[in-house]
Amino acid sequence: MMAGMMMAPRIAAAKAQENLSRVDALIARMTIEEKAGQLNLMNDPFRWRPEGINPGDTFDSDQAQTAADIRAGRIGALFNGVGAASTRYVQDMAVKESRLGIPLLFAADIVHGLKTTFPVPLGEAASWDLDLAERTARAAAVEGGAAGVHQTYAPMVDVARDQRWGRVVEGAGEDVLLNNLFAIARTRGFQGDDLTHWSSLVATPKHFAAYGAAEAGLDYNSTDMSEQMLRSVYLPPFKAAFDAGALSVMSAFNDLNGVPTSGNKWLLTDVLHGEWGFAGFVVSDYTSEQELIAHGYAADGRDAARLALMAGVDMSMKSGLYIKHIPELVQSGDVPVERVDQAVRRVLMTKAALGLFDDPYRGSDVRTERRVTGSREHLDLAREAGRKSIVMLKNEGDLLPLPRTGKRIALIGPFGADKTDVFGPWSVFKDMALAVSLEEGVRAALGDDAHLTVVKGSDVEAPLAGGIEAAVLAAGDADVVLLAIGESSEMSAESKSRTEITIPDAQLALAEAVAATGKPVVVLLRNGRGMELSGAVNGAAAILVTWFLGSQSGNAIADVLFGDHAPTGRLPVSFPYKSGQSPFYYAHKSTGRPSRPTDREFTTKFRGVPNEALYPFGHGLTYAPIRYSAVTVSSPTMTRDDELTVSVTLTNGGERDASEVVQLYIRDRAASITQPVRLLKAFKRVTVPAGASVETSMTLKFADLLFLGGDLTPTVEPGLFDVWLAPSAQSGEPAQFTLV
Structure with a gap:
């Protein structure tokens, strides 16, 4: 060995x-x-086209020039072309027809x-x-x-x-x-x-x-x-x-x-x-x-x-x-x-x-290429990845999961039947034949006895003639509404910066009209960023953040909606109360006048808005309530050579097993370079059986306390630290220890 x-x-x-x-x-x-030439990277004009390359004497001008440059050793790499059938043909130009035979690098x-x-x-x-x-x-x-x-x-x-x-x-x-x-x-x-x-x-x-x-x-x-x-x-x-x-x-x-x-x-x-x-x-x-x-x-x-x-x-x-x-x-x-x-x-x-x-x-x-592309194994993985990426922000009255029978469901919104936008931005080579829409996923989950009405209601950024009226009618006849709203991939990508990170006005109007029917609403949010959620959107009984989940989007969402899998995702970004808080992130500094709930004036906050997130980094619910005990530490002091064990007990008050992401944060109370109010240092997924309690621990080491000092070298200084084991960056009460 x-x-x-x-x-x-x-x-x-x-x-x-x-x-x-x-x-x-x-x-x-x-x-x-x-x-x-080896340092010259150009578009691949041969393998970009769906039909692949053209025979040599039918090259268009771009192909002809690129071919000539490859043969002359003037191009070392091509990008954003794919296809096994034509790779050999293009590579032959470099390997067999250039002076030195240096192969091309294909990138994408x-x-x-x-x-x-x-x-x-x-x-x-x-x-x-x-x-x-x-x-x-x-x-x-x-x-x-x-x-x-x-x-x-x-x-x-x-x-x-x-x-x-x-x-x-x-x-x-x-x-x-x-x-x-x-x-x-x-x-x-x-x-x-x-x-x-x-x-x-x-x-x-x-x-x-x-x-x-x-x-x-x-x-x-x-x-x-x-x-x-x-x-x-x-x-x-x-x-x-x-x-x-x-x-x-x-x-x-x-x-x-x-x-x-x-x-x-x-x-x-x-x-x-x-x-x-x-x-x-x-x-x-x-x-x-x-x-x-x-x-x-x-x-x-x-x-x-x-x-x-x-x-x-x-x-x-x-x-x-x-x-x-x-x-x-x-x-x-x-x-x-x-x-x-x-x-x-x-x-x-x-x-x-x-x-x-x-x-x-x-x-x-x-x-x-035929065997592995779009294989069953990859599609199953896409479905698994999709459902594990979903974050449940709220679930009032345990509206979710939905039963498969006995409920009339209205699927309303521009992303209900949509198949073109499930992939999200930078899906350069997507295969539309592999796309599963939300409607298809819900129908497959409900089976032959589905009572499902699908109404678009509005376009992504513009109203539809008669759209709201049709949506209200469908909602009125339903027991529960699935409201599929949010951003298109054209709104969340390169060169798609937004001054207001809100739901487009046309969809907000749709949401308000549907909410006015009084029927319970589940918001299925499609998005590529943290967003401001307000009005009827944030007022919905349940909200699932579904991002852009890719090929198996509809099936993945249905898996969570109907309880085959509980939501297990946690936010990797903060959802602010208002767009104007941007940039907002949990690991901010305290300032000399930190905002406290009881303070009204002269503290670090915007008028009418707390200096915190509506839905914080790390937040995410599942189909069972999890209660955290007080955090304990193995010692009130820590030295350079010590490891500190931080522990908490999780109690599942529900009837389903739960998967909880326990997050360890620290705060250095006083340092020569001011430190964030919290900083994630570790996390751990813990399964908590229904009705049971589980103690879980994580280890904090001296290296976890280091920060860059004024001379830009890692350092740490003696003093008091807060430490949390919590379900988000904005929850829980810390324990304390002193580095000596």
Whole structure:
């Protein structure tokens, strides 16, 4: 056993050295144009089209130019094309028809599935289930690899604390720990155990860095923050992904403290490679190096190429600036050829790590592609992921779960029968044939005796003629209303920032009219961010947050609605009382005038709104009431060498077993750098049998108390700490201990 364990590193090191020798020999033979070509990433015009490539003599102009560039060694990678049938054809251009035969790297935006689509990343983060995230990423990689893809532009690991930002939907929410853990799980899932296997994709955490902190939640906007905040909150998820093995990273669109990230040498070279020892390559986001001009940082395209390359961007996406300008930049002496060689080496070493020099056609088997794409196994996983991502915000009078018989149900809202929008944003390659609508899921659950009426009521952002009247009529004839409302994927995605994170007016009017009938209402909220819920929406008896759940959306929701599975999700983002609280997040600082329930004036709060969330981070109910006892600690003091055991007893007052996510938070009461009012340090899922009590404990270590001091090094200081074991970031009473 010991010998076997010791052999693997030597074999890996030997293979790495073999790859390096191979790559350096190639670089020595390359012209400067061929080197620039390896750093040039362009759209795949062949495998993008559903019908695939055209025969050679019928290429359109884009295909013809791309083919010529590949054969001339002017393109090193293509993105957002899939398909096993045509992979070999396209790869042949590089391997058999270019001078050096260097294989192409095929990349794609496989963010939450390929053909089988899983919940959007924010939704999946609501599962608080890391094993699930690794399994869905693995399934996505299997389908992507079978379609001839080598690299995915995921996971997105931007901490997102302003729900106005459209790209909240792509990440794991507002908390650092949750982002760290999901970054690790998804990276491992995408890359698998063996990068040379056809089912492994190079993970590309994005967007480096602090993109999620854009001013006013406005996409592409500037970010300005202290280095302390950057290193405490926004950089750790990237480091976690790199430590898990990610071999690429995508630079961001935003500028950071006045320097655009795609031209930021301190970030892309000093921190990334110097401090962290990152061995992979940096790819720009779509034309982000060209956008250095619009930022006012570069004078022109030549200057932008120089600045980006010298900052540490190794591969240029789409702009064509590298292939256009690198040869002349090297000839003029403005860019050292050693820097070009360094970038090429990083790209080629990644291709070698994928095994492309040994098998450039990996993943181009049509039979494998047919077998794994949309497989029963993947669809079952999508259904499991969907139901585990659902969060129940409220359930007055135990309205849920609904009985399967004896109830007339009205399904009302623009998302009741909808099949086109179940996937959510960044579902680039979705298969509509795999989509299950909410109506289909409910009908399948109810069976042949279903008493179900389906009325649209309104469009997503506009009223329908006669829509409200039809909805009121249907609600009046029903025993219970399922109100399927919220955002479309066009409202929650890249470039979809919102000033008001509310339900659109047309749907609010629909909700008010339905509520006026007096029938019990279950809101089924479709969304990609934390939202302001008000009026009849928040007044509904029950609310389920259903995000965008992917291919099996309807079945997953029905599983929870009718009690086959209890809701187990917890919020990864805060739902504020009002949009104007944005950015709102639980781990905020206290201020010198903290808001208290009894205070009326001169404290930190908006007029008429408490300084807290309507539904806080970590909140989520299930089909049994869970009561928490007082929290206890194993000792009133803790030293550097101690571990503190924190315990609580959970009591299930219901008739069903319950799955509870117990969350451990701390607060450092007095520190040389002010600390958040709470900070998540661990969580644990605990099953509590019906009518029973279960004691559960978690361990707090000295390392859990560290924070970045004024000199930006991890430190901890003696003093009093609060510690909670609680069901959310806004509940429970803490115990105390003193670090001595």
